[in-house]
Amino acid sequence: MTSFNALLVEKQEDKSFTRSVTQRSLEDLPEGALLIKVHYSSLNYKDALSATGNPGVSRNFPHTPGIDAAGVVVSCDDDRFSEGDEVIVTGYDLGMNTAGGFGEYIRIPSEWAVAKPEGLSLKESMVIGTAGFTAGLSVLGLVEHGVTPDKGEILVTGATGGVGSVAVAILAKAGYSVVACTGKKEHESFLTSLGAIKVITRDELLENKERPMLKEQYAGAIDTVGGEYLAQAIKATQYGGAVTCCGLTASADLNVSVFPFILRGVSLLGIDSVQCPMPPRLKLWDKLASEWKLECLDDLTEEVSLGDVSQKIDAILKGQISGRTLLKL
Template identity: 45%
Template sequence: MGFKAFRIDRDDKAQGGVRAGFVTMDEGELDAGDVLIRVVCSSVNYKDALAATGRERIVRRLPCVGGVDLAGTVVRSAAPRFQPGDAVIATSYEIGVAHHGGYAELALMPGGWVLPCPAGLDLSEAMAVGTAGLTAALAITRMEDAGLKPERGPVLVTGASGGVGSLAIDMLAGRGYEVVALTGKAETSDWLRSLGATRVMLRDELALDTVRPLDKAVWAGAIDNLGGAVLSWLLASTKPTGVVASVGLAADTVLNTTVMPFVLRGVSLLGIDSVYAGFGVREKAWARIAADLRPRHLASIAREVNFEALPEVFESLVAGGSRGRTVVRIASERQNKDET
């Protein structure tokens, strides 16, 4: 029996040389894997929107079902860790980029890419967190391992209105940190405060063209989604032995800085990789997401849309017209249980 999927295909006449839309597939078209999953939910990341709209060359193999995140129930498994009916999640790796992803009613995944849905989170909540929340949790864990504590001082989160940023603010505030949000969207200020930000800074108010090698030391830590000049400024204004986690490159891939923050203040710059992070690292992060890093405001951060709304969501996201997270409802959990 066929199933519905949102697939990205080659089209040399379309933007970026790709076109995307709903198709009917059969199980034989899926990529190799050990765990067959009936998908309940996926999510929309900026990466997903760029891939589906042809804005960037994200997808490395065409055709490819989009969606780097998925959550659902096991239909069958050759991996002994899973049994039919188990609630599971899978995020990043090659999913939605070089392996058919989460925008389909069925997904076949390598067993090493699949995790049990953490106790205390349902499938929709897991996708409200998704790769964005995993990235935030990995950053916070690495920063705390490097010595960050609430009493050290304020932590800045850049790209604050996005998925990673909003979840990071919620998680950090829940841990007792003084969190400052940096955003380019003034209209989100009240919302960011409701998530736990004690102060909101606007990006266009920064004098990024006059940043000195060492500026006034303000931040005990930072989670940066932007890169470029903002990251240079952050490094120059971080306190001695402070920690900065680089998680994104939404503004620029180029970093112009000096060694002075590192050798005169002992600042640490941590690179956060949520795509190929190892299984044990992911397990630890998801355990924290379901416990001490559990977001307190998921209902405010995430909205849910039905499968058919995907194209509209992509366009809104690349145009900068969305905030937080978007969960895509592929099928109801009741329907999955009945069919498994």
């Protein structure tokens, strides 16, 4: 019987949650056609919520988080993949209520997996991970809405986070002028190294937040935090522009009037990477491996081991992580 290491989150009698690296067996994994030996995963905010028992993410314990995984196929019962194929898994139920990438093996439905594109290594695919995939979907949303680089500057909120930092880098790679908004002004050089032409603070973005409309400043925006930051981005977007929305760490509430929508024709584009259909999923991975491939991936990344990930979970919940955290298994 094959045993392997995994981070296991357990619910205690007092309803608290503990986590530890422990030995598991393949028999502990759920049913599924595809068995994968995981080489890399990455840490996302949703993983931290799962690891602390947030019922909106994970309800079944004991549980192994990890909404991202990249590795090599061990076996596939439905012939969609062959032994030895390199694959990427992001989204669906992985790491939520299905044992995830914080273990050395996963077993999943084969339709959740994507064949790794030629232009990416397994490691690079997990530096991107769900955060980078979400960033890519956000940029793609602006592109498909007609927000081209010549239209003006693009605002990115939560710019030092996993989604925000990759969004800044992809936008810069695609030729956009990026204004990065962050609560961590000390990371200004990090953001400019990714391609931001200007860095503003949260307080600067929130100036005049009581107003229903603001001066037209941005051709579009990628918001990763929600709440009043998303509202300000909408108010400051120019006529015909678009704002993408993918996060709620600031708030799930949106207090904004209809004026930007009915007077400026601003569009609010919702971004979901979990249930993203396979055709756009494949299209985006191909772009991330080619024309949008980032040369700065190493600069974005801190690599950790399975034994270190619990400490990083605490840090991401406290807002102390910048860029991407790569887990090598």
